[in-house]
Amino acid sequence: MESNRSRATLVAVSLLILVWTVFPVLWIVMLSFKQPGEVGNSQSFLPEHWTWDNYRTVFKTDLFTSALINSIGISLIATLIGVVFATLVAYAIARLEFPGKKIILSFALAIAMFPVVSLVGPLFNLWRDIGLYDTWPGLIIPYISFALPLAIWTLSAFFREIPWEMEQAAQVDGATPWQAFRRVIVPLAAPGVFTAAILTFFFCWNDFVFGISLTSTDSARPVPAALAFFTGASQFQQPTTAISAAAVVVTVPVIVIVLLFQRRIVAGLTSGAVKG
Amino acid sequence: MTAVESAPAARAKGRPEISDRGRSERRLGLLLSAPAVVVMLLVTAYPLVNAVYLSLFSYRLTAPDDKRFVGLGNYATALTDPLFWQDVLTTFAVTLVTVAIELVIGFGFALVMHKVVFGKRTVRTAILLPYGIVTVISAFAWRFAFDLDSGFVNHWFGLGDYAWFSGRWSSLTVIILSEIWKTTPFVSLLLLAGLAQVPGELSEAATVDGATAWQRLRRVTIPNMKAAIMVAVLFRTLDAWRIFDNVFVMTKGQQNTETLSFLTYRQTITRTAIGLGDAVGVLLFLSVVLIAAVFIKGFRVDLSQVRGDR
Numbered sequence: 001m002e003s004n005r006s007r008a009t010l011v012a013v014s015l016l017i018l019v020w021t022v023f024p025v026l027w028i029v030m031l032s033f034k035q036p037g038e039v040g041n042s043q044s045f046l047p048e049h050w051t052w053d054n055y056r057t058v059f060k061t062d063l064f065t066s067a068l069i070n071s072i073g074i075s076l077i078a079t080l081i082g083v084v085f086a087t088l089v090a091y092a093i094a095r096l097e098f099p100g101k102k103i104i105l106s107f108a109l110a111i112a113m114f115p116v117v118s119l120v121g122p123l124f125n126l127w128r129d130i131g132l133y134d135t136w137p138g139l140i141i142p143y144i145s146f147a148l149p150l151a152i153w154t155l156s157a158f159f160r161e162i163p164w165e166m167e168q169a170a171q172v173d174g175a176t177p178w179q180a181f182r183r184v185i186v187p188l189a190a191p192g193v194f195t196a197a198i199l200t201f202f203f204c205w206n207d208f209v210f211g212i213s214l215t216s217t218d219s220a221r222p223v224p225a226a227l228a229f230f231t232g233a234s235q236f237q238q239p240t241t242a243i244s245a246a247a248v249v250v251t252v253p254v255i256v257i258v259l260l261f262q263r264r265i266v267a268g269l270t271s272g273a274v275k276g
Numbered sequence: 277m278t279a280v281e282s283a284p285a286a287r288a289k290g291r292p293e294i295s296d297r298g299r300s301e302r303r304l305g306l307l308l309s310a311p312a313v314v315v316m317l318l319v320t321a322y323p324l325v326n327a328v329y330l331s332l333f334s335y336r337l338t339a340p341d342d343k344r345f346v347g348l349g350n351y352a353t354a355l356t357d358p359l360f361w362q363d364v365l366t367t368f369a370v371t372l373v374t375v376a377i378e379l380v381i382g383f384g385f386a387l388v389m390h391k392v393v394f395g396k397r398t399v400r401t402a403i404l405l406p407y408g409i410v411t412v413i414s415a416f417a418w419r420f421a422f423d424l425d426s427g428f429v430n431h432w433f434g435l436g437d438y439a440w441f442s443g444r445w446s447s448l449t450v451i452i453l454s455e456i457w458k459t460t461p462f463v464s465l466l467l468l469a470g471l472a473q474v475p476g477e478l479s480e481a482a483t484v485d486g487a488t489a490w491q492r493l494r495r496v497t498i499p500n501m502k503a504a505i506m507v508a509v510l511f512r513t514l515d516a517w518r519i520f521d522n523v524f525v526m527t528k529g530q531q532n533t534e535t536l537s538f539l540t541y542r543q544t545i546t547r548t549a550i551g552l553g554d555a556v557g558v559l560l561f562l563s564v565v566l567i568a569a570v571f572i573k574g575f576r577v578d579l580s581q582v583r584g585d586r
Contacts, residue, residue: 043431098305118557121544122323224412254408270469
């Protein structure tokens with residue numbers, strides 16, 4: 001069907017896209033392998049002398065290691081709670097008749113459009129009054145609430161496609177309600193829940209505004225915020241290469257998730273509209 | 277679809293306790309929704325009301341005893357300050373350019389993802405990559421690339437020692453580039469969903485009738501995915517309007533590159549001028565409401581699809 005010429009164009013454009021999306025990532029990887037002294041002296045893309053020094057530096061820097069632990073811990077906990085909450089709502093919206101369905105969905109939409117910075121000042125004060133300032137829960141709570149809209153839409157779109165009557169069918173065939181739920185519904189719902197978890201995790205991992213506003217020490221400061229304030233191992237050294245190494249470290253999990261689950265993410269963000 | 281319709285139907289056929297059942301179903305529905313709604317309310321409703329209230333006071337954290345009621349004074353201060361309007365202009369320019377370019381590139385990405393057969397996995401993975409990358413890291417990557425000390429851009433393009441970050445519009449160019457790189461995948465996925473809903477027969481019929489590829493795109497494809505395009509534009513417009521991370525990392529608002537979000541942050545957190553900062557924050561909030569209203573009422577963007585209604 002497709003002519004050779006248009007197929008060639010498609011391949012060429014695909015390659016162009018590949019270069020455009022991968023290039024900045026590749027650049028930060030290259031920077032992370034440069035010697036700190038190369039910055040300012042050489043303007044090449046590739047390192048002149050490859051070195052692991054920057055990685056050693058960042059893993060020896062408490063500021064970074066504690067930020068990494070904070071980021072992982074806070075993002076995972078927020079994802080777990082957020083996905084549980086979103087699953088409950090999405091189940092209710094997909095399966096139950098109750099007033100306020102539309103209101104909940106519109107409210108979630110409003111939250112997704114909310115300018116986060118407007119809330120930072122009041123939250124800063126409130127958190128300090130009730131002792132949540134500079135703590136893990138102080139970040140987990142806002143992360144959950146702002147990640148919820150996307151998780152709720154994704155999950156309700158997935159749940160609407162589930163053939164729920166199979167649950168009854170299994171019970172007619174002699175399964176207990178619990179068995180029917182575990183063997184029939186859970187496997188059908190799991191992919192959607194998993195996709196929502198990935199999207200929620202990306203959201204938390206990416207946050208910067210809350211990270212810099214609601215923390216002050218390394219007891220809760222996540223990586224993006226720590227990076228912005230990182231001034232280098234010593235004040236005489238440019239922090240460029242060390243920041244790059246830290247950036248690569250927090251990018252690796254993202255790349256792994258994208259590589260393994262690209263289909264799920266696409267399905268999630270297109271609300272299951274695109275198959276295959 | 278049939279599953280969704282048959283479930284309530286089966287329930288409706290039920291026995292006399294229908295109202296009891298309905299009542300318990302209502303209760304369960306509200307109960308299941310409660311945790312999520314409560315968290316969302318906690319983090320947004322109270323702080324917003326609090327911000328509106330405090331915006332009526334002259335109040336700095338460093339001088340809490342001087343707190344006094346000034347009515348709309350803070351709003352007057354903000355709205356008559358040229359800096360505020362300069363920040364509005366910066367935010368507007370960034371939003372307009374970013375969304376326009378992203379729409380074009382994102383549509384290209386979506387077409388490629390839609391059509392490509394060979395190497396589909398690779399293309400999708402590549403397009404998704406920026407979506408997962410932390411915005412701050414994208415900002416650093418682009419900043420270091422254009423930076424005089426570390427960057428290769430000037431070297432590659434023979435720009436000598438052109439200092440990108442010493443001028444307003446050149447700084448904004450790099451900020452916009454990073455923003456576009458990071459968020460185009462999101463646009464392209466929304467558009468891909470729209471493309472998938474364009475009936476294939478229409479395009480084929482147009483081909484049979486002798487339409488060129490460009491004509492098919494303009495007359496068949498785009499009109500049929502208008503809903504998806506509008507949703508993408510709305511979401512990205514509001515997102516770009518709140519731009520913060522890139523500005524913070526690249527210029528910290530220097531060279532007149534401050535945006536509305538950054539102004540709010542600087543007033544409330546850095547200067548701890550709570551009253552004035554909250555006034556700017558409330559204005560930012562109102563501007564977002566206004567943009568959303570214009571899109572939803574004015575352009576009749578159908579959000580039921582996004583929102584997950586049937």
